[in-house]
Amino acid sequence: MNLHKTKIDWATHTWNPVTGCLHDCEYCYARRFISRFAPHACERPSEPIKKLDGLSCYQIDHPARLVDECGEYVRSTPYPKGFEPMLSTYTLGYPAKRKIPSRIFVSSMGDLFGAWVPDAWIEQVFEAAKAAPQHKYLFLTKNSERYYALARGGKLPGDKNFWYGTTVTNKYLAWKWCDEHLMPKAWNTFLSVEPMMEDIVDFLERGCPPDWLIVGAMTGPGSKDHQPRREWVERLVNYARERDIPLFMKGNLKAVWGDDLIQEYPHELL
Numbered sequence: 001m002n003l004h005k006t007k008i009d010w011a012t013h014t015w016n017p018v019t020g021c022l023h024d025c026e027y028c029y030a031r032r033f034i035s036r037f038a039p040h041a042c043e044r045p046s047e048p049i050k051k052l053d054g055l056s057c058y059q060i061d062h063p064a065r066l067v068d069e070c071g072e073y074v075r076s077t078p079y080p081k082g083f084e085p086m087l088s089t090y091t092l093g094y095p096a097k098r099k100i101p102s103r104i105f106v107s108s109m110g111d112l113f114g115a116w117v118p119d120a121w122i123e124q125v126f127e128a129a130k131a132a133p134q135h136k137y138l139f140l141t142k143n144s145e146r147y148y149a150l151a152r153g154g155k156l157p158g159d160k161n162f163w164y165g166t167t168v169t170n171k172y173l174a175w176k177w178c179d180e181h182l183m184p185k186a187w188n189t190f191l192s193v194e195p196m197m198e199d200i201v202d203f204l205e206r207g208c209p210p211d212w213l214i215v216g217a218m219t220g221p222g223s224k225d226h227q228p229r230r231e232w233v234e235r236l237v238n239y240a241r242e243r244d245i246p247l248f249m250k251g252n253l254k255a256v257w258g259d260d261l262i263q264e265y266p267h268e269l270l
């Protein structure tokens with residue numbers, strides 16, 4: 001096994017050493033995806049899954065074998081605890097195995113920087129990424145406070161190939177992000193405005209500009225009723241243009257923006 005090639009248009013591969021999430025976003029694609037591979041009602045892991053003391057976090061060192069009610073092997077899965085937070089230590093070496101430089105979205109199936117994630121897990125992921133410096137690593141969280149907490153503790157690497165992203169879908173998250181911005185230039189930062197649920201520009205203007213902006217629309221069940229307005233996107237484009245920030249529109253924005261999507265990268269990510 002290795003890194004997964006991805007259809008996500010701003011990355012080339014995904015790497016999921018930590019999966020699962022305790023946030024409860026209604027539009028979560030990762031939860032829907034993992035639920036397809038989690039044990040079904042008539043299946044269970046063939047051996048207990050290690051749980052960290054006092055935490056809702058699990059750890060496995062190989063894909064779990066699932067058995068049926070009679071103890072017969074059914075299949076293997078990387079998600080024996082479904083969407084509960086899990087470190088899969090056997091995946092930590094995947095980036096080093098791939099020699100071709102790639103743009104890797106880290107933990108697309110969860111939130112590596114959720115408040116529940118032990119520092120030790122994050123540090124192991126950073127170390128594994130440092131061991132494969134040929135790649136660019138795109139981290140992404142809903143919980144940007146964790147970046148600042150790690151930075152304050154001297155635990156957030158400033159490697160030039162590490163990019164720290166924050167998902168900012170609405171005004172509240174934009175306001176929160178602006179209040180606790182990583183020091184510009186010390187870390188590469190980006191914002192993922194996906195799914196864009198509100199016009200957030202007035203709130204972004206309070207903070208330091210990020211190094212990159214990604215914007216997209218909601219997909220999946222119920223998404224038709226939650227599409228961004230074109231003028232929200234236009235304001236974000238103007239915000240980016242005025243500050244010389246590269247902006248990347250996801251393919252799912254075509255219904256709002258048309259075919260001429262703006263798809264720019266910071267030159268360091270090319």
Ligand code: SF4
Nearest residue numbers: 021023025028110142
């Ligand atoms: S933060 Fe991300 S992974 Fe967690 S529930 Fe929300 S969309 Fe899903």
